[in-house]
Amino acid sequence: MAGFISRKLSNSFEGALAGGGDPATSPLYVFGPFLKLIVVAGVAQVTFGATIWLAVFTVVMVSAMYRQVMGWITDGSGGSGLAEEEFGGWAVKINAGITVIEYTLTFLVSMAALVTFVADRATEFGIPLNQSLFGIQYRTFLAIGLSIFTGWLVNLGPKAAAKAFGPATAAVLLLLWVMIFATIFQLGFHIPDFQLKAFTGDYLHFTLGGYARILALMTGIEIFANLVAAYDGTRMEKSRKAFGSLLIIMGTTALTMIIVGPAILEVSRGTVTSEISVFTQTMNALLPPWASYLGTLIGIAVLLSASAAAAQGVQNLALGLRYRHYVTATMGQRNRYDVAGRPVWLMILVIGICFLFFGTHEETYLALYAAGVFILLSMTGWAACKRLLREDREKFSFGKTASLVGTAIAALLTSGATFIIFEERFFEGAWIYLLLVPALYIAFTYFRKKLGSPPSVEERLGAIISEQRFFPTSLRELKLDEVPFQKIVVPLDGSSLAEQVIATARAFAREYGAELEIVSVEDGNADESVHLTDAQIAEQASELKIYMGLVSSLIRGDGLKVETHYRRGEPSGEIDAVCREISADLIIMTTRGKFEFGQLMTKSMAQRVVQKTSTPTLLIRPTNNWRSRRSEFKRILVALDGSEEAEMVLPYIRAFANQFASRVLLFSVPEGSESEGYDEKIKQYLDGIAEALRNDGIEIFTYVTGSGPARTILAVSEEEKIDLIMMSSHGRGGVERSDQIPIGSVAEKVVSETPCPVFLLPLRRGDLASRRLPEEADSNASRPLNDGSEEE
Numbered sequence: 117m118a119g120f121i122s123r124k125l126s127n128s129f130e131g132a133l134a135g136g137g138d139p140a141t142s143p144l145y146v147f148g149p150f151l152k153l154i155v156v157a158g159v160a161q162v163t164f165g166a167t168i169w170l171a172v173f174t175v176v177m178v179s180a181m182y183r184q185v186m187g188w189i190t191d192g193s194g195g196s197g198l199a200e201e202e203f204g205g206w207a208v209k210i211n212a213g214i215t216v217i218e219y220t221l222t223f224l225v226s227m228a229a230l231v232t233f234v235a236d237r238a239t240e241f242g243i244p245l246n247q248s249l250f251g252i253q254y255r256t257f258l259a260i261g262l263s264i265f266t267g268w269l270v271n272l273g274p275k276a277a278a279k280a281f282g283p284a285t286a287a288v289l290l291l292l293w294v295m296i297f298a299t300i301f302q303l304g305f306h307i308p309d310f311q312l313k314a315f316t317g318d319y320l321h322f323t324l325g326g327y328a329r330i331l332a333l334m335t336g337i338e339i340f341a342n343l344v345a346a347y348d349g350t351r352m353e354k355s356r357k358a359f360g361s362l363l364i365i366m367g368t369t370a371l372t373m374i375i376v377g378p379a380i381l382e383v384s385r386g387t388v389t390s391e392i393s394v395f396t397q398t399m400n401a402l403l404p405p406w407a408s409y410l411g412t413l414i415g416i417a418v419l420l421s422a423s424a425a426a427a428q429g430v431q432n433l434a435l436g437l438r439y440r441h442y443v444t445a446t447m448g449q450r451n452r453y454d455v456a457g458r459p460v461w462l463m464i465l466v467i468g469i470c471f472l473f474f475g476t477h478e479e480t481y482l483a484l485y486a487a488g489v490f491i492l493l494s495m496t497g498w499a500a501c502k503r504l505l506r507e508d509r510e511k512f513s514f515g516k517t518a519s520l521v522g523t524a525i526a527a528l529l530t531s532g533a534t535f536i537i538f539e540e541r542f543f544e545g546a547w548i549y550l551l552l553v554p555a556l557y558i559a560f561t562y563f564r565k566k567l568g569s570p571p572s573v574e575e576r577l578g579a580i581i582s583e584q585r586f587f588p589t590s591l592r593e594l595k596l597d598e599v600p601f602q603k604i605v606v607p608l609d610g611s612s613l614a615e616q617v618i619a620t621a622r623a624f625a626r627e628y629g630a631e632l633e634i635v636s637v638e639d640g641n642a643d644e645s646v647h648l649t650d651a652q653i654a655e656q657a658s659e660l661k662i663y664m665g666l667v668s669s670l671i672r673g674d675g676l677k678v679e680t681h682y683r684r685g686e687p688s689g690e691i692d693a694v695c696r697e698i699s700a701d702l703i704i705m706t707t708r709g710k711f712e713f714g715q716l717m718t719k720s721m722a723q724r725v726v727q728k729t730s731t732p733t734l735l736i737r738p739t740n741n742w743r744s745r746r747s748e749f750k751r752i753l754v755a756l757d758g759s760e761e762a763e764m765v766l767p768y769i770r771a772f773a774n775q776f777a778s779r780v781l782l783f784s785v786p787e788g789s790e791s792e793g794y795d796e797k798i799k800q801y802l803d804g805i806a807e808a809l810r811n812d813g814i815e816i817f818t819y820v821t822g823s824g825p826a827r828t829i830l831a832v833s834e835e836e837k838i839d840l841i842m843m844s845s846h847g848r849g850g851v852e853r854s855d856q857i858p859i860g861s862v863a864e865k866v867v868s869e870t871p872c873p874v875f876l877l878p879l880r881r882g883d884l885a886s887r888r889l890p891e892e893a894d895s896n897a898s899r900p901l902n903d904g905s906e907e908e
Contacts, residue, residue, distance in 0.1 A: 125347045128360025135343045136365035137285040138222065138336030138422050143292060143372045144415050145229035147394050149479035150329040151384045159322045160381060165308030166315065167326040168377055172370050174529045175334060178493060179359075179366055181526040184500050184519060185341050186355035193579045194341030195496030200579070202499040206557075211495065212442065212582065213556035214488045215433055217549065220463055221485040222335070222426035223263070224470055228478040230419035231259045233412050236396040246391055252472065259476040260468045266420065267464040270427040273453035284418040289365075291414050292372045298402040299379045306378050328537045329479075332486045333369055337362065338493070427460050434459040436582025440575055441567035442560040483541040487549060490534040497527030569696055570730060601628040601771065605700045605731070607635045607691050607721075610663050613706050616738040618667070620873070621704045622674060623748065627775050630701070631677040634668055635694050636660045637687040688724035695731040703733040707867060722867075726845060726876055732768065736873045749840035749873075752778045753833050755825070755862075757785075758801060761844050765877050766805070769842065772875075773814045778840075780816040782806055783832060785825045795820060826865035833870055841866060842875040 125131045150167070154160040182195075189197045196215075199207040235245040235255050245255040314323040340362040347354040376398070383401050384394040395415075399408040434456045438448025451457040474480050504520040538546045570578070606621045608614045625632050638660060664680040671678045683690035695703065707722035726733055749772055756762045773780050782802045786795045802818035809816050822828025833841055845863040867874050 125343070125357065128357045128364060131340070131343050131347060131357060131361030132289070132364040133285045134346065134361075135339040136336075136361065137288070137418055137425060138226075138339065139334070139365050139369060140285055140288045140292070141226065141229070141415075141418050141422050142333040142335060143369060143376070144288075144395055144419070145225065145232070145393075145478045146330050146332045146482070147377070147380050147384075148232075149482055150326050151381065151394055152479070153329060154322050154326050155381075155384055157322055159319055160385075162311055162319050163314045163323045163326055164377075164381055165310050166312075166323050167330060168308045168373055169310050170323075170327055171330050171333060172373060174331070174526075174533065175337075175366055175370050177522065177526040177529055178334065178337060178497075179362055181497055181500055181523050182337065182341055182362060183355075183359050184504070184523060185496060186344050186358045187352070188503065189341065190344045190351050190354055194344075195338050195492065195499070196582075197579060198503070199495045199499040202502045203495075207495060207499075208440070208579075209442065209557045209560040210553065211492065212433065212437060212560060213553040214491055214549070215582075216430070216556060217552055218485070218488040218492070219426045219429045219433065220466060221481055221488065222429075223266075223423050223463065223467055224481045225332070225478050225485050226419045226422040226426065227259050227263055227266075227467070228471075228476045228481065230262065230416055230423070231255045231476050232393050232478060233396065233415045233419070234258065236392045237409070237412055239391050253476065255476050256471050259471050262420070263423070263464050263467050263471070266423050267427055267460045270424050270431065271451060271453065271455060271457040271460055273455055284414075284421040287414040288418040289368055291411050292368050292376075294407070294411075295376050295399070295402065296371055299376050302402055303379055303382075305375070307374050308378055324536050325540055327533070328483055328486065328540045330373075331490065331533055331537070332482050333373065334366075334493070335485060335489050337366060338489075338496070340365075427463065428455075430459045430463050431456045433582045436578040437560070439570060439578030440582075441564050441570050443563055444567075481545075483537055484545045484548070487534065487537045487541070487546050490530050490537060491549070493530040494527060494534055497523060497530050501527050568730065569699070601630045601701045603633055603698050603700045603702075604628075604630045605633045605635055605691065605695055605698075605703045607637070607687075607703070607705045607725070608664070608667060609636060609687075610660065613708065613738065615667075617704050617706045617736050618671070620734070620736060622671060622676060624702070624704065625671075625676045626674070631679060632671060633694065633698060633700065634664050634671075634678060634680045635691055636664050636680070636682055637690045638682075638684040639687055687721060688728050691725050692729040692731070695729055700731050703729065703731050705733065705735065707735045707737050723864075726878055730878055733876045733878065734873055735867055735876060737867070737871070749776045749778055751836060751838050752780045752840045752842060753829065753836065753838040754780060754782050755784070755829055755841065755843040755866075756782060756802065756805070757825070758798065763805075765842050765844050765875075766809075768875065768877065769809065770812055770814065772840065772842070773809075773816075774812070778815075780809065780814055781832075781836060781838070782816060782818045783829065784820050785822045785828050786820055825862045829862070829866050830869055833872060838872055840873050840875060841870060842877075844877045 125134060151160070154163050154167075185195055185198055189195075189201075193200075196208070196211040199211060231245075238245045245258065246253060248254070249257075313319060340358050343361060344354050344358040347357045349357065379402065380394055380398045383398045396408075396412065399411045403411065434443065434448045435450075437443045438445055438456075447459060448456050449458065470481075500523045501520065504516060504523055508516045508520055538549075569575070601624065604621060604624055606617060608618075621632055624630060661680075661682055664682065668678045668680050681694050683694065691703070694700070703725065705722055705725065708720055722733075722735055726735075752769070752772060754765065754769055756765075769780060772778055782805060784798050784802055786798055799818065799820050802820065806816045806818050819832065821832070829841065829843075832838070843863060843866070863874075863876055867876075
């Protein structure tokens with residue numbers, strides 16, 4: 117997937133700059149709370165070194181654990197993707213709940229640290245930011261103002277917020293290395309002493325307390341597992357480059373702790389309670405005045421970018437949860453800049469309240485911040501252990517056993533750190549996790565149950581989007597390694613019409629290695645079925661099962677996997693029920709083309725299924741035209757109307773085009789606006805999508821013409837001898853269904869009259885918000901091209 121990077125990342129250093137801003141900033145603020153604890157208590161001489169080395173050892177072991185994760189999970193979902201694979205759906209909701217809190221705390225800590233840097237320099241110039249007005253410090257007003265500015269900036273879209281990420285990360289890395297060399301040059305090479313005495317008696321409390329405070333240096337380490345998908349190369353090359361990025365950032369952080377840490381300790385003796393932070397004092401002591409002030413500016417820039425990244429993480433999390441049906445569509449609705457704005461403003465409101473009531477000193481929030489990070493790291497660690505244990509049982513090797521031992525140590529360290537943090541800071545705010553995480557879990561469960569399971573492509577897109585902090589979230593820029601056509605449902609009723617689909621279904625099963633799911637339904641609502649005896653019903657069932665057995669035997673003869681499902685009831689409802697039960701990825705079925713909406717009883721079976729299901733459906737209408745029975749799709753027409761609903765079909769374009777070496781025609785009809793230059797904007801919109809698809813090696817063209825969407829689609833498909841038409845339809849899907857809601861009328865007319873197969877992606881009405889075409893400001897000009905009605 118392309119991130120805020122216009123191209124794939126080619127090496128580890130690029131990845132370090134793209135995603136390393138959050139962990140690289142940690143040395144700027146973790147020393148203050150740590151040193152206040154041990155210096156004031158007079159135990160720093162004994163406990164400082166032990167705490168530093170314990171933290172560095174934790175970094176090393178967790179980094180080694182992530183090397184495993186990066187090799188397994190390459191789609192961008194990272195550690196949460198692994199936890200979901202190993203533990204199931206409950207892990208998704210726990211992860212999401214903690215991540216909501218984590219992004220808020222990331223913003224709080226980064227903004228508070230930023231204001232501390234500003235206050236340090238303001239104090240030197242006699243500006244009283246630490247004084248109060250009506251009981252509120254001036255720095256609080258500054259923090260709230262900068263928070264509002266950051267939220268506004270992030271809601272202008274990914275490109276506006278992203279411009280500072282790479283340069284700010286590069287600058288802070290340079291600052292840390294300058295501090296390392298300045299320390300060695302001025303004070304010599306000294307590393308912290310490790311004293312076992314630190315783990316005895318009264319010292320143990322301060323050693324572990326300092327450990328709990330300084331562990332915030334590991335915040336953001338998980339981002340590199342999410343970056344894997346942004347690199348070029350094979351899976352192995354991607355994971356290797358991502359791990360290289362992690363080593364650059366965490367290696368720099370660890371060296372700063374080991375080499376610069378003792379210097380910060382010496383500078384802080386006697387001044388740890390000063391109004392100026394210990395890092396600023398150390399810069400003043402080690403660097404020339406101009407370099408020290410430049411360091412402050414760099415710190416402010418990188419902390420501001422870290423705050424922006426947290427806000428963007430909330431945007432993407434809301435979008436991902438919306439796609440996965442864990443929140444309402446309203447929470448994930450995109451604004452005119454193609455980002456989810458409401459969650460950011462909600463977070464800014466919470467942050468403003470926190471600053472007003474709890475202050476703007478980073479130590480207030482730091483331990484809570486680390487607590488959430490280590491809960492997530494613990495889940496990833498135990499998920500990795502579970503996977504390695506399973507692999508070791510399947511095929512024993514010393515290498516896997518060694519990896520299992522190392523990963524288990526990492527999991528124990530992170531779990532132990534979580535316990536220490538909660539024990540240390542439970543009454544200082546850690547209890548909030550025990551309140552908010554269950555509440556969010558219940559909320560996510562409620563909405564998932566109410567909205568129903570999403571189509572597989574939305575599920576997967578949501579899993580990837582929710583884990584991104586430094587990536588754009590436009591569907592045209594997101595790329596899945598593959599659309600998982602693993603289970604294909606084929607409804608059969610014994611008729612020759614229904615059997616026309618078998619050849620296409622077999623072709624798909626061969627191409628994708630999918631399992632075919634034969635579904636036959638005895639219509640329990642039919643007039644002739646109402647008066648049947650139990651014996652007659654059993655005889656009908658036996659005949660249908662024999663028929664399914666014959667068909668499945670024929671398919672298995674080709675070496676394909678097949679399962680059969682017999683049901684009795686209303687056919688369309690039972691077909692959809694099977695799809696939901698087995699998490700089907702595609703339905704392939706025939707249609708007579710009678711998509712008419714005069715009365716409920718005149719609806720075709722295919723129409724009823726499309727209305728009810730949220731599973732992508734390939735409709736085949738057998739005719740005398742040879743194109744109606746194509747099972748290889750060399751020429752594909754994709755209908756787009758400028759809405760996000762239509763763009764949901766994009767991952768499937770990649771799947772079909774890459775599998776069948778297809779030529780793709782992106783098509784749109786310039787209806788819906790009278791504004792000047794609208795046709796050109798539509799063309800630019802299509803060209804932008806085409807460019808992203810061409811980067812995948814797909815032969816693709818764009819075409820804007822016509823006046824009526826349905827009739828133009830039919831005319832162009834005939835003109836270009838199209839083998840497959842792909843489009844989204846505005847069905848209902850989910851738990852709250854209604855047979856009275858029709859699919860879009862453009863889709864209706866196309867299916868009724870085209871001779872070639874039609875791929876329909878059913879979408880819930882209101883589930884996805886339409887969005888504006890690029891660079892449009894006029895609300896009238898931003899209407900989707902297809903408003904659900906055919907003007908013919």
